[in-house]
Amino acid sequence: MEANRKDRLPPGQVLTGKWPVLTYGETPLPVLKDWRFRLFGRVGRERTLTWDEFMALPKVERTSDIHCVTRWSRFANRWEGVPAKELVTLAEPLPAASFVMVHGYGDYTTNLPLEALLEDDVLFAFKHDGGPLEPDHGGPLRLVVPRLYFWKSAKWANGLEFMDRDRAGFWERNGYHMHGDPWTEERHSGW
Numbered sequence: 001m002e003a004n005r006k007d008r009l010p011p012g013q014v015l016t017g018k019w020p021v022l023t024y025g026e027t028p029l030p031v032l033k034d035w036r037f038r039l040f041g042r043v044g045r046e047r048t049l050t051w052d053e054f055m056a057l058p059k060v061e062r063t064s065d066i067h068c069v070t071r072w073s074r075f076a077n078r079w080e081g082v083p084a085k086e087l088v089t090l091a092e093p094l095p096a097a098s099f100v101m102v103h104g105y106g107d108y109t110t111n112l113p114l115e116a117l118l119e120d121d122v123l124f125a126f127k128h129d130g131g132p133l134e135p136d137h138g139g140p141l142r143l144v145v146p147r148l149y150f151w152k153s154a155k156w157a158n159g160l161e162f163m164d165r166d167r168a169g170f171w172e173r174n175g176y177h178m179h180g181d182p183w184t185e186e187r188h189s190g191w
């Protein structure tokens, strides 16, 4: 168990059983009737999905660990949602598209390499540990990217912008790393 725990905990992280809320600003409360999810940028097909259209996409369950750059980790979170690769397929990205800006209500943004979205454990989640995803944790819908620090997992997700080059999102503009791998401690850029 101890060995397992050590293999599972990235360097510099501390395990917690709690689930802290980390939001910059207020918790947005999108009304489902008005909720929209946009696929845009370097795509063959710009489109906007309603909540019902999004919920009609294939769903999966995945269990994964959270690693926050503020040094807490939380093991074995059970997520239910739509695989991110379903959205990429719908968007039909142009060959030039190699990065994605994830957008969230409240004007949050975070950048990812397009390949990172195609991993099997990456999903847009609406349930956590069997219950609805709470508003403070990004409900009705958040991105979950388990292999990167948790700031990449945009809460209140409402769009994917496909880009032909990497651009910094909100925290990345404020000093966080462009990539954010917890195993190599890509915490900050250049300091």
Ligand SMILES: Nc1nc2c(c(=O)[nH]1)N[C@H]1C(S)=C(S)[C@@H](COP(=O)(O)O)O[C@H]1N2
Pocket: 019, 020, 021, 022, 023, 024, 025, 068, 069, 104, 105, 106, 108, 136, 137, 138, 150, 151, 152, 153, 154, 155, 156
């Ligand atoms: N829209 C939005 N998404 C966000 C944030 C935010 O402020 N706004 N904070 C990020 C950061 S820094 C972290 S650590 C996690 C925190 O998620 P939690 O509050 O569910 O623990 O959400 C990320 N996603």
Ligand SMILES: [Mo]
Pocket: 022, 068, 069, 070, 150, 151
């Ligand atoms: Mo964070």
